[in-house]
Amino acid sequence: MSASGHLIFDGRRVPVKPGQTVAAALWAAGIRSWRTTRETGAPRGVFCGIGVCFDCLVTIDGTPNQRACLAPASPGMVVTTQLGTGR
Amino acid sequence: MTSPPLGPSRPSPSGRYHVAVVGAGPAGLAVAATAAAAGCRVALLDAAPAVGGQYWRGRDPGVRLSGVDVMTGSAVWFVSPGFVLHRRGSDPVAAERLVFATGAYDRTLPFPGWDLPGVVTPGAAQAMLKGCGVPIGDRVVVAGAGPFLLPVAAGLLEAGVRVVGVYEAGDPTRYARAPAAVAGARGKAREAMSYLATLARHRVPYRTRHAVLAARGVAAVSAVEVGQLDRSGALVPGSVRPVECDAVAVGYGFTPQLELPLALGCATRLDTDGSLVLAVDFAGQTTVPGVYAAGEVTGVGGAALAEVEGRLVGAGVAVATGHRSPLSEMELTRLLRRRSALRRFAALMHRVHAPPAGWPEWLTENTIVCRCEDVPVHRIRAAVTGLGATDGRAVKALCRPGMGWCQGRICGYPVAELTARWRGRPLTAADLAVFAHRPIAQPVRLGDL
Ligand SMILES: Cc1cc2nc3c(=O)[nH]c(=O)nc-3n(C[C@H](O)[C@H](O)[C@H](O)COP(=O)(O)OP(=O)(O)OC[C@H]3O[C@@H](n4cnc5c(N)ncnc54)[C@H](O)[C@@H]3O)c2cc1C
Ligand code: FES
Numbered sequence: 001m002s003a004s005g006h007l008i009f010d011g012r013r014v015p016v017k018p019g020q021t022v023a024a025a026l027w028a029a030g031i032r033s034w035r036t037t038r039e040t041g042a043p044r045g046v047f048c049g050i051g052v053c054f055d056c057l058v059t060i061d062g063t064p065n066q067r068a069c070l071a072p073a074s075p076g077m078v079v080t081t082q083l084g085t086g087r
Numbered sequence: 088m089t090s091p092p093l094g095p096s097r098p099s100p101s102g103r104y105h106v107a108v109v110g111a112g113p114a115g116l117a118v119a120a121t122a123a124a125a126g127c128r129v130a131l132l133d134a135a136p137a138v139g140g141q142y143w144r145g146r147d148p149g150v151r152l153s154g155v156d157v158m159t160g161s162a163v164w165f166v167s168p169g170f171v172l173h174r175r176g177s178d179p180v181a182a183e184r185l186v187f188a189t190g191a192y193d194r195t196l197p198f199p200g201w202d203l204p205g206v207v208t209p210g211a212a213q214a215m216l217k218g219c220g221v222p223i224g225d226r227v228v229v230a231g232a233g234p235f236l237l238p239v240a241a242g243l244l245e246a247g248v249r250v251v252g253v254y255e256a257g258d259p260t261r262y263a264r265a266p267a268a269v270a271g272a273r274g275k276a277r278e279a280m281s282y283l284a285t286l287a288r289h290r291v292p293y294r295t296r297h298a299v300l301a302a303r304g305v306a307a308v309s310a311v312e313v314g315q316l317d318r319s320g321a322l323v324p325g326s327v328r329p330v331e332c333d334a335v336a337v338g339y340g341f342t343p344q345l346e347l348p349l350a351l352g353c354a355t356r357l358d359t360d361g362s363l364v365l366a367v368d369f370a371g372q373t374t375v376p377g378v379y380a381a382g383e384v385t386g387v388g389g390a391a392l393a394e395v396e397g398r399l400v401g402a403g404v405a406v407a408t409g410h411r412s413p414l415s416e417m418e419l420t421r422l423l424r425r426r427s428a429l430r431r432f433a434a435l436m437h438r439v440h441a442p443p444a445g446w447p448e449w450l451t452e453n454t455i456v457c458r459c460e461d462v463p464v465h466r467i468r469a470a471v472t473g474l475g476a477t478d479g480r481a482v483k484a485l486c487r488p489g490m491g492w493c494q495g496r497i498c499g500y501p502v503a504e505l506t507a508r509w510r511g512r513p514l515t516a517a518d519l520a521v522f523a524h525r526p527i528a529q530p531v532r533l534g535d536l
Contacts, residue, residue, distance in 0.1 A: 007491075016219070019145075024219030032204035032307045039461035043306060045204040047458070047497075049211025050141070051134075052192045052344075054492035056457060065530075069214070084243070 005075025009034070018059040023049070023056050023068035026079070034058050034068065035082045058082050104522070105408040106129045107172055107182035109163050109347060112140020114382025114393035114400075116150045117328035121401025125152035125413040130180050131155050132172065134162035136527065140190055141210065142390040144218050154392030164529040166351055168276040168376065173530060184377050184404045187348045189508060190396065191341035191383035194362065196446045197501050198462075199454045200302030200311075205510045209239045212336035220485075222248045223299060224334025228311050230254040230299040231338040232440040234275070237282035239336055244289045251332050254313055256320070256339070257440040268435040271428030274391070282467070299337050300327060300449045304516040311335055320444035338444045343384040351375050355516050355523075358386045359502070360437035370402035379404055388433035393424045448507060456505070457498040459491020467502060471509040479503050479511075479521035495522030 006013040006050050009024060014029045022044050026034060033043035047055040049069050056068040059080045070077075092153040106122050108115045111133035113144070131138070136159055137145045161174040171181045192206035192407055200206065205224065207215075209231060212223045222316075226249050229240040233255075240253045262269055262276075269276055286293050300322065301312040334475065342362040342363035353367045353373035364387075365373050365380045372379050380395035381400040391517075414422065448455075452465040456510045470485040471474045479502060482488060488502045489495030495502075499522025506512040 002462070020219045020221070022214055022426075024221040024324075027215060027223070028221045037458075037461050037462060042455075042461070043204050044204060046207055046211055046215070048192060048208050050216040052493060053458065053497050057492070071213070 007075065007077040007079055009079045010078045010081055010084055014079075016077075017077055021069055022058065022060065022066075022073045022077070022079060023074040026068065034079070041083075053083045088287075102181060104128045104180065105181040105410075106184045106404045107132065107170070107180050108186040108187060109172065110132075110140065110190055110382070111135070111138035111157070111159070112188060112190050112382060113142050113148070113390045113395040114190070114384075114452035115140070116148055116152070117397025118186050118188060118379075118381055118404070119155045119396045120150050121398045121413055122405045122410075123152070125402065125405030125410040126154075127405050127408055127410055129155045129233065130158060130182060130287070132158045132162070132163055132174060132180065134175075136160055136216045137219075141214075142393075144214065149386075162529040163347060164527050166347055180244070183408055184379065185351075185373075186232070186379040186381060186400055186404060187373075187384055188380070188393075189344040189347065189384055190393075191343045191387055192496065193338035194340050194342040194500055195497060196442060197454055197456045197498070198299065198301055198446070199451050200304065201309065201337070201436065201456050202458055203302050203304050203308045204306065205308035206302050206303065206420050207334065208334055208338040209235055209336045210341075212239050212334075213242065213432075216242050216246060222246050223336060224332065226251050226263060226332045226334070228252055228299065228313075228330055228335045229331045229337075230256075230297075230311075230313075230535075231340075232256040232442065233338075233340045234279055234436065234440070235338075236336075237279055237286070240283040240291065240496050241285040242342060244285055244291065250289070250291045251328055252313070253291060253293045254299060255293070255295045255440070256298045256443040257314060258296050258318075259439060260295070261439045262435065265414065265435050268312060268431045272391075272432035275389070275410070275432065291348075297418055298322075298443055298446075298449075299335060302335060303329075306500075307334065314444065315444050320441075322445050322448060338438070340440060341383060341387045343387065344496075344522050345384060346528040347381060348373060348375075348378065348384070348412045349524050350528070351378055353378060353380070357514070357516040358437065359434045360387060361504075361514060362387060363516055363523050370403040371396060386430070386433060387437075388429055392429040392433060393427070395429060398422055398442070400517065401424065407434040410485055415423060438475060447508060456501055457488035457491065459493050459497075460487045460489075462486055462488045462498075464505075467505055468509065471506055476506065479506050479518050481495040482506050483521065493510045499523060
């Protein structure tokens with residue numbers, strides 16, 4: 001279980017509550033998108049919420065293509081917007 | 088990440104379990120508990136960090152799992168011969184019998200603007216709220232089809248969110264025309280009534296035969312267009328009006344997660360709701376001997392049906408591995424009756440909440456259909472009507488829908504439907520199977536290969 005604190009999203013402090021996913025922490029801070037698509041550069045955030053659609057891909061602590069809706073949020077985590085598919 | 092065994096169960100000397108269950112939702116939990124009660128050595132695997140599946144989502148399901156080796160954090164990505172389950176980050180698990188109880192996910196239909204941030208599935212709204220305590224918005228529209236829209240809306244209201252409207256594409260008054268099927272699932276009717284009462288108390292409009300046709304917004308959704316549908320599911324001209332909101336939960340029922348059983352060659356069928364589901368016999372065995380299925384994978388019917396199916400399959404695999412059935416004659420009869428009643432109700436539910444026939448009319452040529460590969464309607468239309476693609480496989484090869492990260496989980500149904508319609512024929516199981524076959528069920532790291 002992750003504890004309370006903050007994660008860093010694109011240089012901004014975002015509060016994290018225990019049991020939250022990265023997507024939930026970002027959403028609670030009013031952030032609705034953290035990725036752009038490869039072809040059209042359209043913004044994307046959560047869609048299915050359960051790890052099926054891969055819309056919510058994000059870079060966490062330097063590792064790209066993490067599903068924000070599944071990844072548990074923890075204090076000190078560094079989360080960055082992902083362009084395209086991170087490759 | 089294997090949890091310590093909760094009971095005396097250990098793999099047999101050959102290292103094989105009697106039964107391995109993939110998926111620890113209501114169905115998988117019931118299979119595991121029932122088989123273990125009969126004396127089977129059981130492994131229960133789930134990708135999630137806790138058991139419970141979509142229904143319990145981390146809350147305690149209150150199922151006794153003594154004698155079951157519970158392996159959470161175990162995403163199964165491949166099954167090799169001898170029923171060996173390969174999971175991410177841990178040793179493989181082998182068993183004499185396999186049970187797939189991998190559940191379902193929201194089925195969605197494309198519409199202009201459905202890829203705007205803030206447009207999510209009802210399941211996502213539920214997962215964010217129930218799992219993480221975060222409502223999807225402050226002014227929310229809930230739409231699509233199916234009884235699940237009601238608990239989603241009621242949950243948001245109880246969390247203090249303003250639900251601006253619930254738009255159900257189906258016509259629930261049709262339930263009244265099948266009183267026998269409804270009587271077999273009284274609990275469900277009562278549950279729906281209590282949610283409707285919550286909606287009424289908060290003065291939330293619940294509009295049936297209505298659908299969200301488009302979402303508007305710049306960086307995120309700021310309004311949707313809602314229209315009325317006629318009896319055939321076509322849009323009533325002149326009925327479209329805007330509804331302001333900052334989030335939309337929209338989905339048309341659920342569709343099963345089938346890649347593992349498909350990779351093993353298990354046969355499928357087209358269910359009454361137009362979903363691809365596993366074909367199973369009376370005992371829940373698939374067409375591959377020794378491979379069983381329970382819960383939403385055999386047809387979407389909700390948590391109660393999943394649990395009943397799970398208990399029956401658990402007893403069946405126990406007997407098949409040389410154990411005495413843990414169910415008395417009376418329990419068995421009761422469970423079989425309950426299963427037929429709940430399946431009858433599910434079939435009725437599928438007919439009442441079918442995806443509206445007119446949905447392709449709401450698309451524009453530039454509406455994205457495949458969210459992963461950014462494939463718009465006009466590229467799929469060109470493949471089918473211009474280049475002569477006759478099935479999903481050809482469409483996929485020509486313009487890549489279903490070839491991205493989600494491997495067709497999201498766009499499979501709409502692309503298959505559009506292809507069939509534009510070829511002037513009905514949707515078939517084969518159309519859907521093209522998008523449901525995925526050689527690797529879960530993303531893997533190089534180290535797992
Ligand atoms: C997002 C969502 C939210 C829902 N919320 C509700 C609700 O609040 N109330 C309600 O009545 N119904 C809800 N439902 C409907 C729900 O699916 C069923 O009622 C019920 O949970 C079905 O039980 P099941 O055991 O068949 O599947 P599930 O409960 O879906 O369980 C399937 C399990 O299999 C696991 N799994 C899948 N693939 C793999 C793999 N490759 N490796 C390892 N594990 C795997 C999943 O992690 C999951 O835990 C929801 C459905 C969804 C999709
Ligand atoms: S929102 Fe669909 S995978 Fe995360």
